[in-house]
Amino acid sequence: MSSEQNELIKRRLEELNEIREMGINPYPHNYEVTAKASTVINSYKDPVDDDEALKQKDNIVSVAGRIMSIRKMGKASFCHIIDDTGKIQFYIKKDEVGEKQYSLFKLLDIGDIVGVKGYAFRTKTGEISIHAIEIKILTKSIKPLPVVKEEITESGEKVIHDAFADVELRYRQRYIDLIVNENVRSTFIKRTKIIQAIKRTLEEENFLEVETPTLQTIYGGANAKPFSTHHNALDIQLYLRISNELFLKRLIVGGFERVFEFVKDFRNEGIDRTHNPEFTQVEWYQAYGDYFNSMDLFEKIVERAAISANGTTKIVYQGVEIDLKRPWKRLKMVDVIKDKTGIDVQNTALSELIDYIKSNQINFDPAIASNKGLITATLFDECCESELIQPTFVIDHPIDTTPLCKPLREYSPAQLQEMENDPEQIIFVERFEPYINGWELGNSYTELNDPVLQRRLLEQQVERGRGGEEETHPLDEDFINAIEIGMPPTTGAGLGVDRLVMLLTDSHSIRDVILFPLMKPIIKP
Incomplete structure (x- = not known):
């Protein structure tokens, strides 16, 4: 294990202690899931006016999955999570979830498993996402996942640059292989x-x-x-x-x-x-x-x-x-x-x-x-x-x-x-x-x-x-x-x-x- 990985593990253990000091159990016994990533995306209807947008907010769902990417931007952030049906993005804003939950969010890393409650909306870029009103830590990951990057070529082909590409290691640690490699x-x-x-x-x-x-x-x-x-x-x-x-x-x-x-x-x-x-x-x-x-x-x-x-x-x-x-x-x-x-x-x-x-x-x-x-x-x-x-x-x-x-x-x-x-x-x-x-x-x-x-x-x-x-x-x-x-x-x-x-x-x-x-x-x- 490299010194860089050791440092990452050390930092995650410190985050784990901080979460516990906040009075939050980082490994709760259960979480009520009401929707899967794919069902949220497939059932979303584009709001055609303000009234329809308000109705969408009343349709609250709870999804759970593993964090695969995080974009932290001060008082608002985006995350992608995956469950067994696919990937979905959620948006979280400090003013809406409160100080304690946003502080919890800032202690999250790629690989952590979270539960997100919120409603579906479409971002300015057109991506169907969940607007979070509540977030819960379900599992704190201690060891970091391999980094997987996707690149779209000029021809439109998706190319995956996978840090977890060693074939023998993939077979030995299939659990990681399944997380990071969609294929x-x-x-x-x-x-x-x-x-x-x-x-x-x-x-x-x-x-x-x-x-x-x-x-x-x-x-x-x-x-x-x-x-x-x-x-x-x-x-x-x-x-x-x-x-x-x-x-x-x-x-x-x-x-x-x-x-x-x-x-x-x-x-x-x-x-x-x-x-x-x-x-x-x-x-x-x-x-x-x-x-x-x-x-x-x-x-x-x-x-x-x-x-x-x-x-x-x-x-x-x-x-x-x-x-x-x-x-x-x-x-x-x-x-x-x-x-x-x-x-x-x-x-x-x-x-x-x-x-x-x-x-x-x-x-x-x-x-x-x-x-x-x-x-x-x-x-x-x-x-x-x-x-x-x-x-x-x-x-x-x-x-x-x-x-x-x-x-x-x-x-x-x-x-x-x-x-x-x-x-x-x-x-x-x-x-x-x-x-x-x-x-x-x-x-x-x-x-x-x-x-x-x-x-x-x-x-x-x-x-x-x-x-x-x-x-x-x-x-x-x-x-x-x-x-x-x-x-x-x-x-x-x-x-x-x-x-x-x-x-x-x-x-x-x-x-x-x-x-x-x-x-x-x-x-x-």
């Missing part, structure tokens, strides 16, 4: 609108909102590394969920035909622009549906969320225009790979695919070198997905990417058996991933409900884990038991809420749309 507040208000729009859409489709465990004895439902902990009383190892999929499917077995859940998922993996270890996801499951039903619902949810947040399906993300209007393109994974690389993976030998990957220096896990399905998925991930800018469903993925999805309905049992025994064949499943701006925004299956095949695929995944695949999860016998009880034909989907909010708010990083993103602690020497 940050706007982002998180939009986030709430987006989540509300998703919930409304699902509820209108007769989905029931449910809750499933965050702490789980067996992690599953996705290929990811979990966070683990220990429960002392039960003396067992527990995991923070990586997905709620397996519990939601249990509810389908139990007779709830349409369910959804907003959850915090946790994955003990890397942090980058689109990944945070703790993230928000919504998953829904629909009995008697397939992945075509989930595609229809997915694009409807995103379209309605965009309209709720921005009033349109057209967005500009980091300078690129994207239209989220339905219907979206639906492309098979193998067709996308062929279009982007020229490779027909189904008619290309596994050895040739490996040669292509190595010659083009494409990253891949050597542990999957004998698995044509996973090599195919790697080709897509590394060569194709970043180019899918406009909304696109990439459908029909290799069965090796998930043990929880039905094979394509076109396969006969005999075909499946023959293909399983041929390492050059790829079995595809009814899975889709939606891509926007080159990002995977979610995942969906026509869910596997054959208990015999389900057990075999999960056991194969466990074996691959023993062979070096770190992200495979253990066998969940209770989940298999639920499938053996009988799960109806079902489709399920998950949508990454944080990435959707990034798109709809033109936010560069996932940390920009998470109020309190995970940060490495600062270790002071």
Whole structure:
């Protein structure tokens, strides 16, 4: 902390003592607010004559907010305060509020929270303001806020010079970020609108909102590394969920035909622009549906969320225009790979695919070198997905990417058996991933409900884990038991809420749309 800041804090503490010596509590228990800044501004009527001006004075309101600017001018002053709806100016005059209240006002600083009672009027410059007849201190701020200055350029553009511009500091002290940066507040208000729009859409489709465990004895439902902990009383190892999929499917077995859940998922993996270890996801499951039903619902949810947040399906993300209007393109994974690389993976030998990957220096896990399905998925991930800018469903993925999805309905049992025994064949499943701006925004299956095949695929995944695949999860016998009880034909989907909010708010990083993103602690020497 600089010496200048220390001096400011010292002065504010002295002001705090002066306020107390005046017999005023600088931290009262409550304040009756009768109007918000935006409602005062929106409801103000221009007085057309003296009689109307007098009537306006009878319309007394009480607003509360944080002081963001002060212009002290002897016996009269102007202040701007902000509340959760916006900014409004108030005018205070010593002759009207009295000596004691004006003396109190002179002890106020930017960052203090005040209550102002008065009536609306329009200043000579045309700004709708509150003419104060009473002012109360509600919270005295001890530490000064960063200075934020606004400049209007010749073109009319508003440029903000922000002393609180350090990105990492903004994430660590989000409370200050929200106070001084209006665009940050706007982002998180939009986030709430987006989540509300998703919930409304699902509820209108007769989905029931449910809750499933965050702490789980067996992690599953996705290929990811979990966070683990220990429960002392039960003396067992527990995991923070990586997905709620397996519990939601249990509810389908139990007779709830349409369910959804907003959850915090946790994955003990890397942090980058689109990944945070703790993230928000919504998953829904629909009995008697397939992945075509989930595609229809997915694009409807995103379209309605965009309209709720921005009033349109057209967005500009980091300078690129994207239209989220339905219907979206639906492309098979193998067709996308062929279009982007020229490779027909189904008619290309596994050895040739490996040669292509190595010659083009494409990253891949050597542990999957004998698995044509996973090599195919790697080709897509590394060569194709970043180019899918406009909304696109990439459908029909290799069965090796998930043990929880039905094979394509076109396969006969005999075909499946023959293909399983041929390492050059790829079995595809009814899975889709939606891509926007080159990002995977979610995942969906026509869910596997054959208990015999389900057990075999999960056991194969466990074996691959023993062979070096770190992200495979253990066998969940209770989940298999639920499938053996009988799960109806079902489709399920998950949508990454944080990435959707990034798109709809033109936010560069996932940390920009998470109020309190995970940060490495600062270790002071």
